Amino acid sequence: MSNKSYLLENGDITRTILETVGSLVLILDPKGRIVFFNQTCQDVSGFSEAEAIGRTPWDFLLPSEICESVKSVFFKLSAGDFPGTYENVWLTKNGDQRTISWSNSATLNDDQVVDYVIATGIDITERANLQTRLEERVEERTRELTRTNQELAESEARLERAQAMTNLGNWEWNIETGDLVWSDEIYRIFGRLPQEFDPTYEAFLDAIHPEDREKVSDAVSEAVDKNAPYAIVHRVVCPDGEEKVVQEIGHVLRDGNGKAVRMDGTIQEITRDWHSREALIMASRSAGEASHAKSEFLAGMSHELRTPLNAILGFAQILQTDSRNPPTARQIQNIQHILDGGNHLLELVNEILDLAKIEAGHPDLSIGVVDANKTVADCVALALPLGETQGIRVLDDFNKQPSANIHVDQLRLTQILINLLSNAIKYNRKGGTVTIDGHKTRNNSLRISIADTGIGIARKDHAKLFQMFGRLGTFDGPGVEGTGIEGSGIGLATTKALVESMAGNIGFESEEGIGSTFWIELPLAPDGAAHP
Numbered sequence: 001m002s003n004k005s006y007l008l009e010n011g012d013i014t015r016t017i018l019e020t021v022g023s024l025v026l027i028l029d030p031k032g033r034i035v036f037f038n039q040t041c042q043d044v045s046g047f048s049e050a051e052a053i054g055r056t057p058w059d060f061l062l063p064s065e066i067c068e069s070v071k072s073v074f075f076k077l078s079a080g081d082f083p084g085t086y087e088n089v090w091l092t093k094n095g096d097q098r099t100i101s102w103s104n105s106a107t108l109n110d111d112q113v114v115d116y117v118i119a120t121g122i123d124i125t126e127r128a129n130l131q132t133r134l135e136e137r138v139e140e141r142t143r144e145l146t147r148t149n150q151e152l153a154e155s156e157a158r159l160e161r162a163q164a165m166t167n168l169g170n171w172e173w174n175i176e177t178g179d180l181v182w183s184d185e186i187y188r189i190f191g192r193l194p195q196e197f198d199p200t201y202e203a204f205l206d207a208i209h210p211e212d213r214e215k216v217s218d219a220v221s222e223a224v225d226k227n228a229p230y231a232i233v234h235r236v237v238c239p240d241g242e243e244k245v246v247q248e249i250g251h252v253l254r255d256g257n258g259k260a261v262r263m264d265g266t267i268q269e270i271t272r273d274w275h276s277r278e279a280l281i282m283a284s285r286s287a288g289e290a291s292h293a294k295s296e297f298l299a300g301m302s303h304e305l306r307t308p309l310n311a312i313l314g315f316a317q318i319l320q321t322d323s324r325n326p327p328t329a330r331q332i333q334n335i336q337h338i339l340d341g342g343n344h345l346l347e348l349v350n351e352i353l354d355l356a357k358i359e360a361g362h363p364d365l366s367i368g369v370v371d372a373n374k375t376v377a378d379c380v381a382l383a384l385p386l387g388e389t390q391g392i393r394v395l396d397d398f399n400k401q402p403s404a405n406i407h408v409d410q411l412r413l414t415q416i417l418i419n420l421l422s423n424a425i426k427y428n429r430k431g432g433t434v435t436i437d438g439h440k441t442r443n444n445s446l447r448i449s450i451a452d453t454g455i456g457i458a459r460k461d462h463a464k465l466f467q468m469f470g471r472l473g474t475f476d477g478p479g480v481e482g483t484g485i486e487g488s489g490i491g492l493a494t495t496k497a498l499v500e501s502m503a504g505n506i507g508f509e510s511e512e513g514i515g516s517t518f519w520i521e522l523p524l525a526p527d528g529a530a531h532p
């Protein structure tokens with residue numbers, strides 16, 4: 001205490017300055033006992049001067065874990081070794097911690113021995129907290145970046161796997177520097193090793209099949225000049241001579257002035273698909289040719305059959321009506337069998353001839369504007385008697401709507417409707433109904449539908465329905481049990497071919513045991529077009 005009074009008397013001007021200065025000022029004797037504890041020290045620590053004077057900082061001001069290190073700094077100081085500035089933490093009276101940045105000096109006595117250690121400090125708690133927060137933030141960002149890098153690496157690996165699975169690689173070409181970057185998959189497609197091959201545009205062109213080179217360079221030039229992205233198929237020749245087919249897509253990237261600066265795109269190997277597609281095209285072409293040849297053959301054969309058949313029928317009629325040699329009753333019966341069978345055969349031959357002609361693309365059509373309502377009404381009138389014989393009602397709901405003109409061949413339309421109506425009656429059940437209805441569709445067609453309450457069509461038979469001779473278990477012949485309903489199995493095939501030859505569509509819905517609805521869609525005549 002005597003030192004304190006010796007050093008800084010009350011009222012002393014130095015004491016007043018040290019008391020009121022904004023920094024912490026702490027004066028300790030060589031044993032570390034506090035002899036001066038200014039107002040700022042009191043404000044920061046919460047301890048009064050009376051509570052501090054005579055005690056050492058490690059008695060009450062410092063967290064226990066730093067006491068030893070502070071003590072050793074202090075005793076170095078008091079031995080005249082000044083480490084300059086350092087930081088430590090004060091434990092305040094209410095238990096908070098404050099970080100203080102100190103600078104030290106000492107007063108020496110006449111023997112040049114340390115008399116007092118003078119420590120001036122600044123409370124840098126806020127700055128230190130900020131710094132800690134900043135450091136935490138930096139750490140967090142670093143962690144995030146590491147995570148992002150990992151994710152990036154994983155997603156690159158995924159992309160590489162996806163490229164390998166789909167045989168698809170991507171490329172990027174810097175038009176200005178000439179640098180071309182290929183993904184690994186492109187190297188694989190081109191049969192090159194990344195470490196041995198330097199991809200440049202010229203090297204890329206060299207790898208293209210000579211016959212396709214011009215096509216590729218034209219597509220690239222056009223993309224650059226006309227801003228037209230391209231998608232082309234071309235061949236690539238690998239160093240071992242293997243030829244591959246690839247699909248290449250490319251597009252140009254421009255700078256703010258519209259100058260082409262970069263191109264990027266993809267290359268996908270499609271060798272196998274390409275060869276199977278080629279094979280498919282060849283197969284479908286030859287199937288088409290075969291089907292055409294079949295139709296031509298049927299047309300020719302039916303034509304050839306009609307002449308002898310007509311002769312048979314003609315002679316049978318002569319025999320039946322020969323007054324000079326009148327046939328006996330038994331002979332008349334036999335001749336009638338010849339006539340019935342011959343007529344049935346002739347009908348069949350005529351139907352085959354008709355279908356063959358339509359399928360061969362030579363149907364006799366006379367397309368014009370046709371009043372659909374009138375044709376439907378006429379067909380219903382023709383079907384009514386057949387319906388009556390089978391106990392089936394034929395209802396015309398179609399004519400409840402305003403009349404519609406369609407662009408078709410009237411006779412062929414009648415043939416189509418009669419065929420569908422007679423099927424709806426034939427394959428109905430006693431007391432059933434057949435309803436014809438329809439409406440205009442959104443794609444400028446007229447839909448006419450014929451619904452029956454008949455036997456329906458089993459799902460397994462749907463695909464066979466429109467095929468020639470596609471009778472479905474209804475055929476009544478030797479060894480085959482059927483319903484006994486007469487038919488040739490040609491009607492629906494002819495109907496479909498006719499509808500399609502008039503730019504229409506045909507379809508059906510059916511449920512076994514409930515009934516079927518067959519519909520056709522034919523093009524509406526343009527507004528104002530009148531039928532003759």
Ligand code: ADP
Pocket residue numbers: 423424427452454455456457465470471472473474486487488489490491492493516
């Ligand atoms: P068919 O001369 O035998 O009637 P189609 O070509 O007109 O020949 O019909 C082919 C087959 O489709 C018929 O034998 C019949 O089994 C089936 N079919 C056609 N229309 C109907 C229908 N409305 N209901 C059930 N089955 C039908």
